Amino acid sequence: MKYTTKSFLNLLLLAFASSKAINEEENILLPKFSLASGFYDEPIELEIKTSNPEAIIYYTTDGSIPNENSTIYEKPILLKNKSYEDNVYSNITNVEPSNDYVPSKKVKKANIIRAIAKLPNSNNTNSTTTTSVISKTYFVGMNKKELYFDFPVISLITDPYNLFDYEYGIYVLGKVHDDWIKEDPANANLMFFLHKGNYNLKGREAERPATIEYFPGNGDREGFNEDVGIRIMGDASRSFIQKSFRIFFRKEYGAKNLKYDIIPDNIRSDGKGLVKSYKTINIRSGGNDSKWFLFRDKVLQSLVKDRNFETQQGDIAAFYLDGEYWGLYTINENYNDNYFATNYDIDKDNVILIKKYKIEEGVEEDLETFNEAMNFIMNHDMTNLENYEKASQLLDLDSFIWYMVFNTYISNDDGIFNDRNWAMWRVRDPVPGVLNADGKWRMIVFDTELSSGIYDTNYKSIDSLMNALTEGTESSNFMGSKLLSSLLKNKEFKNSFYNAICDVKNIDFNLDTVNSVIDSLKERVDPLVYDHFIRYGKMADLEFEGPFEFDPNNPIDFKSIDSTKSTNSNDSTESTNSISDPNEFYDQQYQQFKDWLNGRPTVFLDLIAKLFKLNPAVEVTVTSTDFTKGSFQINHGKKIFEKEFKGDYFTEAILYLTAIPSEGETFNYWSIENCQFADSNTNTTNTNTNTNKLEEITVGILPNEGCKVIANFGPVSEIPTEIPTEVSTEIPTEILTEIPTEIPNDISNEVPKKVKIIKKCLKL
Structure with missing residues (x-):
């Protein structure tokens, strides 16, 4: 059959009209919940209705997709505190090789209600007889502000079959693991993080449908509710009990993009305002750090976010999976x-x-x-x-x-x-x-x-x-x-x-910056780490000298939560990976991380100097005659220094400084003490020793011990009569030290006493 342009357009219009009619019909048929997802102090009744009196509403409470075999909605559903009920999904043990840990106490839980509306069977193929699934999360008997303060909460809802089925589930060892062992029984002896399982599946074949609900830090009702695709993400961490999720926003599920401020203050990489939409996001465990400090990656990336490479900004959230508490995660861009x-x-x-x-x-x-x-x-x-x-x-x-x-x-x-x-x-x-x-x-x-x-x-x-x-x-x-x-x-x-x-x-x-970042984060998450380590315990057995001594022969139970309520059928189950006091354990991880960050600058430059055969670094002071009139930058970095700076630098390298006059002010010149301006006429450290002032906005400095550089702002005063016309971009020949081809025997060990210990920087 041949189609004319007119007839083809008519077919398109008919298809569009039919699709629009179906969408309108489904909207009428869709289940409507009387309560918004959120936190409720007391038990409360939920009503579900549809505008079509002939429709039958089916619903589930376990995260599964409702169908004709599900419960028929006939009367209001009483929502209550489910935290006193036995654990279900957190009791599943085939998710990490060689680790059967399950929580020894009950984890916190939410009510998950998923509903569809269905008309009696119809022969009209252009008619919607079954609606999409509507999914809601209700935290009853739980005060968000008291439990989670200003942290957001995420509820991820998916049919448990998608995660825990032996063949189809992407969270478990499953069939892939059994087949992998059968192929080579020696695989069973490999370290647990080398084991292959269903969780190693990647690409679209490993993507499962889900619903994500987000509850912002400053509210107790949902910020958004979107149908999405989910995959397990990571490398070795895929084998851990706490796995990371990648969330995909696709038109086939619902929204093409997420247009929501899910990562507060997430500045675009080009600096032009905030990121306003997301195609994918990561809901990430701490990876290798998931059983230790948890947020090493977040701290480390935040300290270098202004440098010339891409970093991931993120936010910490409490995470629930099909209604069960699943620990602390970081939300960041993919x-x-x-x-x-x-x-x-x-x-x-x-x-x-x-x-x-x-x-x-x-x-x-x-x-x-x-x-x-x-x-x-x-x-x-x-x-x-x-x-x-x-x-x-x-x-x-x-x-x-x-x-x-x-x-x-x-x-x-x-x-x-x-x-x-x-x-x-x-x-x-x-x-x-x-x-x-x-x-x-x-x-x-x-x-x-x-x-x-x-x-x-x-x-x-x-x-x-x-x-x-x-x-x-x-x-x-x-x-x-x-x-x-x-x-x-x-x-x-x-x-x-x-x-x-x-x-x-x-x-x-800089230590003031480092300690401020890590201390403030520790203070924020302290009230939440107890539940996290109840959920996951400590790391599975590893053969290394780590920050925590494992003693599988002396398991200690967690402290009790919800101790005033019913007993847990799991309480008699002890785990070799339990921790006696989660908060004390976390304090140890925090202190170890902090001690490392505070110890690192005391030896770092000495190690570098020894490796490259350099002189010990010397302290350089950079200041301004009046910081209300101007500031400066160091080595072309983005940071603007608005008060005196002290730092250690190698004498073999040219240090670059740029003056930044305040609006309406004038930069006059740089002046120096105990150091030299770089000389553009030579490749050696010989410089014009008669020049201690330069007018150039950007200058190169060759530092010596006690070097001080001053940016002079304000009215023109004494200007040098002879000003070099160029600033050196040439590097002294001393910098051409050979790259080491042999490792010094003692460089990884204690720094020699003759090597000067670097002075701590003053607060920037």
Whole structure:
């Protein structure tokens, strides 16, 4: 049959009209709940109605999808406090290899009501006879402000079959694990986090339908209710009892995007306001840190969020799964093409994202382009200016420097130095005038918690960097290590690298900042950690010297919650992974993390100096004649210093300072004491010693012991009669120290007494 244009348009209009009629019919038929999802102090009755008197309402209370075999709604449903009922889903044990831990007490619970409305069977194929599922969450006898203070609460609802079924469930070991053991019985002897299970399924085949409800920190009623797709996410942490979820907003489920402020104060990467929509979000456990401090990754990323790489901002939430308390999680953005589209003015189809040599976003040709760029940098002489210039067009060198320095400082054992959690992105076609859309590869930070003393309290090691730069080690053969080794042969790169090493210690991990961040977070989460560790206990048996001594022969039960109510059938079940006092245990993890962060700056620069054969770092003071009239920046960083700064820097590197006059004020000149301005006419440390003042807004400084630099603002006073016309960009030859090819025997051990212990920075 042939269709004319007119007849085809008529068919489209008919289809649209039919679809619209069905949608209107379903809206009339949809179950309507008398109560909004939320927190209610006392038991309360819920009514469910539909506008069609012929419809039958079916509902469930266990998270399953209602059907004709479900309970028929005939009278109001009494909602009550379910926390006194026996645990169901948290009692399922086939979710982590070699760990059958279940909570020894009852976890907190919510009422989950899912309902559909259905008409008697109809022969009209254009008629809606069964509605979509409406899902609601009711926390009864629970005061949100008293329980969760200003923390948001998330309720994730899905048919338990989607998570816990032997073959289809994505949360369990299941059939995949049994088949994996059958293929090679020796697999059973592997460490638990190496085991394969249903939870390792990835892609659309591993996505299951669900409903997510979000209750904001400042309210006790739902902020949004959306039908979504969910997957298990992570690497080794997929094998843990507490697993992470990735949430997908798709038109096939409901909303195409989430337009809600789910991450408060989430500033776009380009600085142009807040992120206003999300295509995917991560509901993330602490990964390797999920049984320790819980929020290492959040703390560490927050400290470097203003540096030139992507970081994930996030918020902490209490999480419920099918009505049972599932612990504390972090909500953060997921890196994908939509992330870059919403954080920059970039078309998502123009985004290339490479993660561990695999294409996350893009096409096969993009991987070839990536490999070509990295191979050029690794295999060409970076002392050649033309090669270095090309490298700087392929890779954002500042982004790469800071990424490597950050991983070195936190001693990340699961990052680029180990060829594990690293990623890079770029736009395929440059977009003029758009930040970071120039086609250069840039770095992405994620999953940083296997670091900073989580399993090893030694803060006196830079083994990851040493191994990366030492020929013959496994790490030296990884891409990130080869890139760094090649680029460090260039004196300009090395100067920037040394400065970043000092800045990360002096500025980003300044102790006043670090202690403020970690202390305030600890204070906030303290009231919530008890329930979390009741739910999960401590880490399964691991053969390492960790922050907690495991004693499987001396299990200790949790303290009781809900002790005034009915007994729990599980109370007689003891677990070797229980913790006697969750709050005391958490205090230990907090203190260990804090001690590591406070110890790190006392030795970090000495270790670097020894590795690169540098002189001990010297203290530099930078100040202003009047901070009401002007401030300054250090090494082209974003931070603006509005009071005196003290930090330690290497004498072999040029330190760059930029003056910033206040509105209506005048910058006059820089003046120096016990240091020298960099000389543009030589490649040595010889400088114009007769010059101690310069008018340039940005100057280079060669520091010495007791160096002090002053930004002079205000009315013009005494101006030097001879001002050099240029500021040096040349690097002293002393900076061309050789990259070490052998690891000093004692560099990982105690710092020698002759090496000066770095002074603590004053509060910035």
